Amino acid sequence: MNTNSKGLDDIVVTSSELTLIDGFRGTLSYCGYDISDLTSNCSFEEVVFLLWHGSLPSINELDNFKAQINQNRNIPPQLISLIQQSPKESSTMDLLRTCVSYLSSFDSNLLDTSLEAKMNASIKLLAKIPTILCYSERIRYNQEVIEPNPDLDFAANFLYMLQDKLPDDSFTRVFDKCLVIHADHGLNASTFAARVTASTLSDVYSAITSAIGTLKGPLHGGANEAVMKMINEIKTLENTQSYILDKLKKKDRIMGFGHRVYKTIDPRAVILSNISKQLQSDQGGILYDISTEIENIMKREKNLRPNVDFYAASVYTMLNIPSHLFTPIFAVSRISGWCAQILEQYADNRLIRPRANYVGPKSRTYIPLKDR
Numbered sequence: 001m002n003t004n005s006k007g008l009d010d011i012v013v014t015s016s017e018l019t020l021i022d023g024f025r026g027t028l029s030y031c032g033y034d035i036s037d038l039t040s041n042c043s044f045e046e047v048v049f050l051l052w053h054g055s056l057p058s059i060n061e062l063d064n065f066k067a068q069i070n071q072n073r074n075i076p077p078q079l080i081s082l083i084q085q086s087p088k089e090s091s092t093m094d095l096l097r098t099c100v101s102y103l104s105s106f107d108s109n110l111l112d113t114s115l116e117a118k119m120n121a122s123i124k125l126l127a128k129i130p131t132i133l134c135y136s137e138r139i140r141y142n143q144e145v146i147e148p149n150p151d152l153d154f155a156a157n158f159l160y161m162l163q164d165k166l167p168d169d170s171f172t173r174v175f176d177k178c179l180v181i182h183a184d185h186g187l188n189a190s191t192f193a194a195r196v197t198a199s200t201l202s203d204v205y206s207a208i209t210s211a212i213g214t215l216k217g218p219l220h221g222g223a224n225e226a227v228m229k230m231i232n233e234i235k236t237l238e239n240t241q242s243y244i245l246d247k248l249k250k251k252d253r254i255m256g257f258g259h260r261v262y263k264t265i266d267p268r269a270v271i272l273s274n275i276s277k278q279l280q281s282d283q284g285g286i287l288y289d290i291s292t293e294i295e296n297i298m299k300r301e302k303n304l305r306p307n308v309d310f311y312a313a314s315v316y317t318m319l320n321i322p323s324h325l326f327t328p329i330f331a332v333s334r335i336s337g338w339c340a341q342i343l344e345q346y347a348d349n350r351l352i353r354p355r356a357n358y359v360g361p362k363s364r365t366y367i368p369l370k371d372r
Contacts, residue, residue: 013352014195018051018340019186026264030184031055039271044154044179044333045069048126051184051340052119066153072127073148073157075099075135076106080145083136092136092328093216097209099132100125104205113201118346121204122339129335130154133328134161155179158332163320170282171319174275178315181268181308182330184337186261190214190221194338198345199352211338212331221327223309224316226255228323231290231313240293248301256310257298265305272311279318287314 020029028035031050038047042056049057049065057065079099086095104110107124109117135145146161155176159167167175185191194211198204215221234243247254259266273292280288291306291314298304316326 013187013192013354014345016186016341016344017054018344019184019337021186021261023259023261023263026262026267028185028267035181035267036271039177039180042180044176044183044336047180047183048336048340051336052122052343068123069127069154070148070150072124073131075103075128075131079103079106079132080135083132083139086136088140091216092133092140092324093212093221093331095136096129096132096328096331097212097216099136100129100205100212101209103128104203107205110203110205115343115346118204118343122343125204125208125339126335130158130332131161133325133332134158137162137325138164159319162325174279174315175319177271177275178312178329179333181271182312182333184334184340187341188220189217190334191338191341195341195345196352198342199349201346201349204339204342207342208335208338211334215327215331215334221330223255223307224312224326224330225323227310227313228317228326230255231287231294234290234294237286237289237293240290241297244294244297245301254294254298254302254304256306256313257302257304259307262305262307266307268308269306269311272308272315273306276311276314276318279315283318285318287317 018031020032021027030038030047031054033050033056038050042050043062045066046056046062049062079102082099082102083095086098103125107121109120131148138145143164146164149157149160152160152166153172153176156167156172159171159175187195190211193214194207197207197210218226230243234240244254273288273295276288276291280286291311295306295310298306313323313326316329317323321329
């Protein structure tokens with residue numbers, strides 16, 4: 001029996017041991033571990049190991065895994081030159097996609113189909129994507145690039161390379177939680193794109209290039225930047241209600257609300273809301289207050305709850321991260337989930353080839369060109 005579902009809503013296309021989402025209960029888990037437990041207790045590196053190997057690492061396994069990441073952070077000088085030659089006004093996501101594709105040229109084991117080779121490619125991408133992003137950001141603004149610090153873990157090293165100073169421990173912990181929250185989320189659009197590419201037995205770099213191109217779309221990865229733009233336009237807590245109600249009256253979309261899967265609250269939004277509240281308490285400001293006011297209005301007027309993008313906007317802003325980097329940072333984290341999903345696809349592969357329900361004209365009679 002053929003099932004026609006626009007956008008593949010609720011169509012099961014594969015089995016997976018990675019991420020369980022219960023949209024009705026509002027829960028999310030990686031390999032059986034609840035997302036709140038992971039963000040409270042695990043580093044990002046531990047979560048990546050979990051997604052790639054199916055279990056949390058021992059101390060020795062984690063140390064070795066961190067060492068592998070550390071050893072692969074540097075990028076080829078040809079890639080730095082490519083970044084330097086790119087137009088300053090070019091999209092960061094466009095540059096990131098191009099750089100990942102170019103990286104494949106430097107992998108001597110690109111055509112090796114073994115699991116070990118694919119795992120090594122995944123480690124290289126996990127390690128190098130933050131470097132690409134930080135280098136491109138600093139070059140864009142004519143700043144000296146900051147080389148990776150071998151003494152820093154993943155989250156701290158990224159903030160250090162981006163901001164040219166050792167981050168506060170509190171900022172590092174918050175950013176690390178954000179990376180964990182965004183690590184994987186089932187067959188979202190970019191992950192599905194990656195698995196489709198991998199299902200053709202193309203290489204890991206090609207699959208990740210597909211994922212980044214998909215993440216660039218504003219309906220997938222760009223919502224958090226749009227949320228921050230909205231908050232900046234609102235400016236004050238007093239303006240919030242009139243601004244949102246006016247948008248709703250015009251039937252404008254309020255970004256950061258609703259989710260294709262969650263029928264109740266997005267559990268990631270709950271965690272980020274608490275982080276945003278704590279950051280405002282520590283730093284001052286009104287970003288959290290405006291955000292909660294928007295949330296209350298949307299719940300009252302549209303019965304919609306915030307998704308992961310909504311509170312991510314205020315959190316990243318209070319971490320002094322510019323809004324045009326919100327979506328690329330999504331990729332810095334999601335590379336872990338993309339690679340996990342790709343590795344799972346390779347392990348039990350079948351070419352992904354869905355069908356379309358044809359609704360066009362039928363049985364048309366050909367008319368010669370001279371008679372048309």
